[in-house]
Amino acid sequence: MKRWNGWGEESISMPLPSRAKALLRETIGPGRKQSSCDIQSVAARVPQTGLPASAPADTDPTVRVLHARGQSTPDWIALRSGNISTFPDGVAFPENSRDLQRLLDFANDSGAVLIPYGGGTSVLGHINPLALDRPIITVSLSRMNALLHVDETSRLATFQAGILGPDLEAGLKSKGLTLGHFPQSFQYSTLGGWVATRSSGQQSLGYGRIDDLFQGGLLHTPRGRLHLPAHPASAAGPAIQDMVLGSEGRMGILSEVTVQVRPLPEMERFHGLVLPNWETAVSAVRGLVQEEIPLSMLRLSNAEETQSQLALSGQDRMSDYLFKYMRLRGIDPRAACMLLVGFTGTASRVRHGKRQAISLLKNRHGALHLHRFPGNSWARNRFRAPYLRNTLWEEGYAVDTLETAVTWDIVTQTMRGMEQALRRGLEEEEEGVHAFSHLSHFYPTGASIYTTYIFRVASSPEETHRRWRKLKHAASRVIVENQGTISHHHGVGTDHRDYLRAEKGELGVSAIKALCEHFDPRGIMNPGKLV
Ligand SMILES: Cc1cc2nc3c(=O)[nH]c(=O)nc-3n(C[C@H](O)[C@H](O)[C@H](O)COP(=O)(O)OP(=O)(O)OC[C@H]3O[C@@H](n4cnc5c(N)ncnc54)[C@H](O)[C@@H]3O)c2cc1C
Numbered sequence: 001m002k003r004w005n006g007w008g009e010e011s012i013s014m015p016l017p018s019r020a021k022a023l024l025r026e027t028i029g030p031g032r033k034q035s036s037c038d039i040q041s042v043a044a045r046v047p048q049t050g051l052p053a054s055a056p057a058d059t060d061p062t063v064r065v066l067h068a069r070g071q072s073t074p075d076w077i078a079l080r081s082g083n084i085s086t087f088p089d090g091v092a093f094p095e096n097s098r099d100l101q102r103l104l105d106f107a108n109d110s111g112a113v114l115i116p117y118g119g120g121t122s123v124l125g126h127i128n129p130l131a132l133d134r135p136i137i138t139v140s141l142s143r144m145n146a147l148l149h150v151d152e153t154s155r156l157a158t159f160q161a162g163i164l165g166p167d168l169e170a171g172l173k174s175k176g177l178t179l180g181h182f183p184q185s186f187q188y189s190t191l192g193g194w195v196a197t198r199s200s201g202q203q204s205l206g207y208g209r210i211d212d213l214f215q216g217g218l219l220h221t222p223r224g225r226l227h228l229p230a231h232p233a234s235a236a237g238p239a240i241q242d243m244v245l246g247s248e249g250r251m252g253i254l255s256e257v258t259v260q261v262r263p264l265p266e267m268e269r270f271h272g273l274v275l276p277n278w279e280t281a282v283s284a285v286r287g288l289v290q291e292e293i294p295l296s297m298l299r300l301s302n303a304e305e306t307q308s309q310l311a312l313s314g315q316d317r318m319s320d321y322l323f324k325y326m327r328l329r330g331i332d333p334r335a336a337c338m339l340l341v342g343f344t345g346t347a348s349r350v351r352h353g354k355r356q357a358i359s360l361l362k363n364r365h366g367a368l369h370l371h372r373f374p375g376n377s378w379a380r381n382r383f384r385a386p387y388l389r390n391t392l393w394e395e396g397y398a399v400d401t402l403e404t405a406v407t408w409d410i411v412t413q414t415m416r417g418m419e420q421a422l423r424r425g426l427e428e429e430e431e432g433v434h435a436f437s438h439l440s441h442f443y444p445t446g447a448s449i450y451t452t453y454i455f456r457v458a459s460s461p462e463e464t465h466r467r468w469r470k471l472k473h474a475a476s477r478v479i480v481e482n483q484g485t486i487s488h489h490h491g492v493g494t495d496h497r498d499y500l501r502a503e504k505g506e507l508g509v510s511a512i513k514a515l516c517e518h519f520d521p522r523g524i525m526n527p528g529k530l531v
Contacts (some may be wrong), residue, residue, distance in 0.1 A: 067089045111191060161195070161256060275366070285339065404418075435453040
């Protein structure tokens with residue numbers, strides 16, 4: 001069974017290795033063990049629904065609790081403490097376009113609000129009901145999860161938007177195809193959610209972002225249906241597809257999505273290397289990307305993340321051996337940066353890419369090649385890492401992440417600025433913050449920075465929330481000051497909304513607002529999110 005107030009299946013738990021515990025105790029102090037409330041006690045406090053009995057929605061309190069929050073840190077604080085201030089008044093489970101139309105008609109007539117809900121893995125408050133004086137229906141797309149059509153000639157596949165990652169890939173695999181979109185939330189997020197948040201998968205370097213894969217579909221707006229045909233390219237004015245990407249449920253509900261697919265790769269390899277220091281490592285990955293070496297994945301951890309990941313891996317003997325090996329080869333383990341490189345495609349493409357990349361990294365940048373062991377370990381655990389968040393919370397530590405994308409010239413200053421702001425963020429409270437980063441999505445002009453920070457859960461949910469807000473604001477300010485984007489792939493939701501103006505300008509924000517209002521003149525679609 002899926003956890004109602006944490007990540008993933010209840011049957012899976014990942015213990016916190018003793019070295020990781022020691023590292024956290026040393027950097028930020030011992031955590032205070034946390035217990036959490038049960039769903040029955042929260043369901044018992046859910047207020048009366050504001051919907052009439054005729055509304056096309058399930059008003060059962062437990063169902064309403066299960067759709068009340070996503071996966072952001074404020075969501076976790078609310079879910080773990082049971083202090084949930086708002087719930088949807090009901091949850092609808094449409095099965096087809098007719099059901100969607102009925103919901104839109106109901107909302108148009110009654111003034112009720114609709115929140116499209118894919119997998120609920122948002123980390124920015126996208127699917128949270130806000131305090132409104134109108135009833136709120138969360139629209140779960142979970143029953144709209146079929147593979148509708150595959151055009152093998154054009155390599156296009158059309159799905160209902162509520163399909164989850166594993167089901168989507170299973171449907172394509174039977175035809176020898178793949179989408180290749182693997183966000184870390186792959187197991188619990190949906191195709192519609194990926195499009196609506198402009199998601200990016202772990203192998204975006206090879207397969208592209210969802211922006212590149214999304215070709216068309218069907219959007220049910222309060223003003224009617226919008227068909228988005230899958231043209232290979234078009235010069236017929238601005239692309240409506242681009243307006244739907246990142247629309248966060250504000251323009252309507254995607255019922256169908258057409259994506260570009262590819263043949264399943266003949267071969268896939270993930271290799272690990274160690275670079276002697278950050279400056280060399282950044283220059284090396286920039287070289288790989290700008291020289292267009294065929295890669296499907298790069299992930300460059302800074303020294304702090306390399307140390308933290310090795311501690312979190314629990315493989316102490318292997319880590320000790322690795323440190324010894326580095327020293328032997330003249331690399332200081334405290335400065336070393338772990339790089340994972342993925343090669344995907346035909347056997348000859350993989351062999352060619354590998355030869356070029358490894359030789360450039362070793363000969364030009366002094367990298368130590370660790371071969372496939374670290375890469376295989378990453379691939380095996382690529383969707384398991386978020387389970388540590390459950391364990392860390394229980395041990396009294398909150399974990400959150402921040403991400404941006406900036407041009408190559410300011411990658412290092414932005415990353416250091418974000419980490420610095422986080423580490424100093426709770427000085428007034430005399431609390432430490434553990435922060436580390438990696439680069440994980442790459443472009444010829446720059447890269448995305450992904451920073452993880454860990455701080456201690458406070459004695460009250462209100463205080464933990466206050467600390468989180470302070471940290472989030474401090475690091476987001478650094479992003480804005482460096483003219484980075486407030487999000488490379490998580491989106492905007494409520495938590496990034498106030499930073500959007502700095503990036504898009506007054507005119508840009510009002511254009512987005514006008515677009516949402518055009519499709520949704522009565523403001524029934526997910527109000528308060530994005531803009
Ligand atoms: C542990 C973890 C790891 C993550 N890793 C990644 C990652 O690697 N890459 C990445 O990009 N993101 C990642 N995320 C963030 C999140 O998974 C993505 O934003 C994802 O795209 C959300 O999909 P979802 O189906 O869960 O959407 P939801 O969270 O349900 O909804 C997100 C937004 O999309 C809208 N929406 C959903 N479905 C539809 C629809 N059919 N029509 C219209 N609007 C819709 C909602 O209204 C909401 O505004 C991660 C999150 C977690 C918790």
